[in-house]
Amino acid sequence: MNESLGYLEFNFPWRSYQAKLLKNFDNHISDNHFHVIAPPGSGKTILGIEIIRRLGEKTLVLAPTLTIRNQWEDRLQSFFTKSKTFESYSFNVKSPSDITFATYQSLHAFYKTFEDKNDYYAFFKKHNIKTLVLDEAHHLKNEWWNCLIDLKNNRSFFIVGLTATPPYDSSRSEVSKYFTLCGEIDDEIAVPDLVKETDLCAHQDFVYFSKPEDLEINFIVEYRRKIADFKDKLLHDDVFISFIKQHRFFNQPEVYLEELYSNAEYFSAILIFLNACGITIERTKLEILGFNKEETITFPTLELEWLEVLFQNLLIHDREQLLENESYLLSLEKELRKIHVFEKRKVNFIGEDLLYKSLASSPSKLKSIISIVTSEYKSLDNDLRCVVLTDYIRKEFLTTEANKIKTINKIGVIPIFQYLRTYFSNKESLAVVSGSLVIIHKTILKAFNLIEHCDYFSFTPLQVDSEFLLVGSKKKTKNSIINIITKLFENGDIKVLVGTKSLLGEGWDAPSINSLVLASFIGSFVSSNQMRGRAIRKDPDKLNKTGNIWHLACLDSTVSNGGRDVDILRRRFEAFVGVSNGNQSYIENSFERLQFPERILEDHVETLNLQTLSHAKNRNSIIKKWDEAIVKGTQLTKETKIYHLGELPYKKQKQIYYFDVVWFFVVELSFTILLFYLEFILKNIHIAFSRGVTYFLYTFLIAFIISFGYKLYKAVMLYIRYGYLDRKIKKIGQAILDTLFELGFIMTNKSLVNVESRRINNGDIICDLIGGNPFENSLFSTALSEILEPIKSPRYLIVKTSLFRRRLNIENFYSVPEIFGDKKTNALIFQKHWRINLGRNKLFYTRHLEGRKLLLKARLFHVYNAFKKVSKQVIVWK
Incomplete structure (x- = not known):
């Protein structure tokens, strides 16, 4: 151990959640990585210093800003020395000490000074730096990755990653780089633990909805009309239909099988479009793909998402193969640009980006802010400490007169200030x-x-x-x-402070904040969670503080899910856990915990907002909900939720979608058979006397088969194919668990771990691992989601088989999860446990010809759910 680091010692008792995390430290660091999620207020920096002390090696600590860099040195001196006497530190990466505090930017600048990067690696070897601490590594800009990835690849380090929010909503490549650098998440300090220990205050998220202004509504309706007109025209456009029919995938699929396999979505889009035009898809084309003559293929409706796939390939990905049609493609491109569907090499019929910009910055949100701030002031009076954060300043509205305030058409710091100055009663504050x-x-x-x-x-x-x-x-x-x-x-x-999120977001600390309005529409999970963290810190001067966090959403009434603004809000809620807002108190990370109806209609907005304002005033209820929910659990656990996807409400649809044929037999079928039996006897009793009992029984049997034979056959077929879904999910979960145990991924005692699967009231099914630690729960949940989601491109496929299934031409396709699909031996172990729990099956490697053919067939079977959310991983306090 480095001698100077040996003098450091934490001067205070550890909080229970900190002690629990440090207890498992030795196990986690065995792979030279320790990656921790620690929310604001959890003492993340102090934990980082304790880890440095335990590792006992010369260390480089990297932070995103100078303010946070300086906090590291301050925490070290204040909490780990008797009288701020530690001197073996440096703020200069060029002159490192036992502990060097620097910013990512300074390391990158230092990296660029080396023409020969071997000298850069040699510098760290010369100074014997063996530990890298990455504070809030999600802040890394693209060019900053190189100096760290290069360093890690050329020299062995202990990598300690500390973050409040991993960048889950970044691009796949950025997420991959992040986890390559920091390693998989080893542990997490849970927000409920912090609330329980009073290191964070009780808090609640609230959503205030607004309706678009007339101009915005007209813009949306006109946009949707143009898209609908284009689609209708396309379905009757003989030139375009002929062009698609001549496409090599449709015209000669047997010649281009390899291409088909690698882009099944494109081929699906071609078939679905032609089917929507009334074109008969020849059986021979489907047989090439592995479908039998007897199999019935039902194509889904031509949704706009399928048009996006079709045109994105025609105009971008496949264009080089269609050079002889370039002039025609150019005319299509111009037509799509005219209706704002094709911009920056991207086809978008849904209008997500265009309409989102309109709704996200809607001036209707300015009225929402007035309602929120006014209500909070009436509730708290002089105790109100409200912060409104947004993206832009908008200085051009600084001279807007009071009688022209309503002409302001953009959201920003000055527009919010002008509205509050005009319509808020206590403008002096x-x-x-x-x-x-x-x-x-x-x-x-x-x-x-x-x-x-x-x-x-x-x-x-x-x-x-x-x-x-x-x-x-x-x-x-x-x-x-x-x-x-x-x-x-x-x-x-x-009492009311309006500012930009960049200035008041990270690093700015005002513990008294008890109301935060997030009027920001640019940014990620990371930034929204950091801003939210400002309002949930405890206030030493007000021990009963509660924090209200307000989110703004403008509805798009032309779509059933509320539109992109609401959709982004739903996804952001996945980044943080909170308490429910209904009668039942529980803690989880989903938008659903706020108990809004699935479809939020314009007519409901005012009622919903009044209810929300009423809930927000009852701050004692927020404290009570946290108290009730915290005692129900001990840790955050990942659950997999399988959505009920039926068009009809669950209670009307369940025997169709979930195939509960026992219920069907016992109740509906038994009742109708009883009625049939009585009616038949009453009407045909004379046959028994005139022609004999045998003739009567034959007549009864024939009538019964005619009346119920098809229903019985259909019910049996559905049961064979699907069975009880909740029980089947549990069996799949058990196969995953048994495989994880055999491959050594789960270290918890086997007798303490089991799989639970249950159906909740709305028809969704919840499946989770009971008794595992957070890392084991995450592995299980991820594997289950991969099996349940529409098939993409797994290395191995499992096809459920049996003699009876083959005779009835029934097949089920499942992806082998990536964690088991990396090696054939692991895939075979999973297949073994699948056979034990779910019966006979075959395993196919999809990178060979037969497997790729089967993969395409499997993806076409899942084409109905291609753009639907089939399952979701939910974080729950249990």
Whole structure:
């Protein structure tokens, strides 16, 4: 161990969740990686220093900003020394010490100074740096990855990754780079633990919905109309239909099988389009793909997503193969550009980007902010500490007169300020802070002067309202103004603070915040979670503090799911856990915990908003819900939720979708057979007397088969193919668990771990691993999701077989999860446990000709669910 690091020692008792994480440290670091998710308020930096101390090697700590870099040194001196006496540290990566604190940017700049990168690697070897601590590594910009990946690939290090939110919503390549650098997640400090220990306050997320303005509605409706007209025209366009029929995939599929296998979605789109046009798909084409003559292929409806796939390939991916049709493709391209469907080499019939920009920055959200802030002020009065965060300043609206406020058509710092200045009753408590603009009300000048003498600053009255002053700095820095505004906010002189998320987001700390409005529409899970973290910190001066976090959403009434703005909000909720908002108290990470109806209609908006405002006022209820929910669990667990996808409500659809044929037999079939039996006897009793009992029985049997034979056959077929879905899911889960045990992925005692599968009220099915640790739960949940989701491109496929199934031409296709599909020996072990739990099957390697042919067939079988969310991994406190 490094001698100077041996003098460091944590001076306080560890919190229970910190001690639990450190207890498992030795196991996790065995692969030279320790990757931890730790939310704001969990002491992430202190844990990082303790890990450095335990590893005992010279260390480079990398942080995203200078402020956070400096916090590391401050925490080390304050918590690990007696009187800030540790001197073996450096802030200069060029002159490293036992512990060197630096930013990612400074390391990248240092990396660029080496023409020969071998000298760069040699530098770290010379200084014997063996531990790299990556704080908030999700901040890494693309060019910053290289210096770290290169270093890791050329020298062995202990890699310690600490983050509040992994970049799950980044591109697949960025997520892959992130986990390549940091390793798989080893442990997580759960928000419920922090609330339980009072390191975070009780809090709740609220969503306030708005309706688009008339101009926005007209724009959306007109856009949808143009798309619908184009689709209708296309279905009757003989030139385009002929062009698609001549496509090599449709015209000569047997010649281009390899291409078909690698792009099954494209081929599916061609078949689905032609089927929608009324073109008969010849059986011979389907037989080439492995379908038998007896198999019935039902093509799904031509949704806009299938048109996207078709045109994205025609205009981009497949264009080089269609050079003889270039002039025609160019005309199609121009037509799509005209209706804003084709831009930046991307086809988008759904209009996600175009309509999202319109709705996400809708001025209707300005009215939402007024309603929220007004309600919160009525509820909390002088105790209100509200922050509104947004993306842009919009200085062009600074001179907008009061009588023209409603003409503001963009959301931003100044538009929000102008609306609050005009419509909020307590405007004296309002202030603005951003990198280039600070505005305060003149009534707080005295309080301002008590913190810092006013002579250091300039105060210019606003042109449109002389009661508000623009604050400029004469001698002090920008940071000193922000510090003053923060103190005024903490003291209550400012009660509503409007700012940019970049300035007040990460690193800015005001524990008194009890209401946060996220009026930001640009950014990721990471940034939204960090902003949210500002409001859930505990306030030492108010032990019963609760935090209300407000999210804004503008509805697109032309689609059933509420539109892209609501959809992005739903996905962002996957990044953080919170307490439910219904009668049952539980903790999980989904949008569903807020208990909104599945379809949010415009007519319901006002009622929903009134209910939300009412819930938000009852802050004692939020505390109570957390208290009730926390005692129901001990750790965060991943569950897999399998969605009920039927068109009809679950109770009407369940015997069709979930194939509960026992219920069908016992209740419906038995009842109808009884009625049939009585009716037949009453009508035909004379046959028994005139022609004999034998003739009567034959007549009864024939009538019974005619009436119920098909229903009975169909029910049996469905049961053979699917069985009880919840029981079948449990058997699949058991096969996964047994394989994980045999391959050594699960270290927990086998007697303590089991699979549970249950159906909930709306028809969804929940399956989870009981008794495993978070890492084991994650492996199980991921593997189960891969099996249940529409088949993509697994290395191995399992096909369920039996003599009876082959005779009836019934096949089921399943992906072998990636964790088992990397090696044939592992895939065979999974197949063995599948056979034990679910019966006979065959395993196919999809990278050979026969396997690729079967893979395409399997993907076509799943074509109905290609654009549906079949399952979801949910994080639950249990």
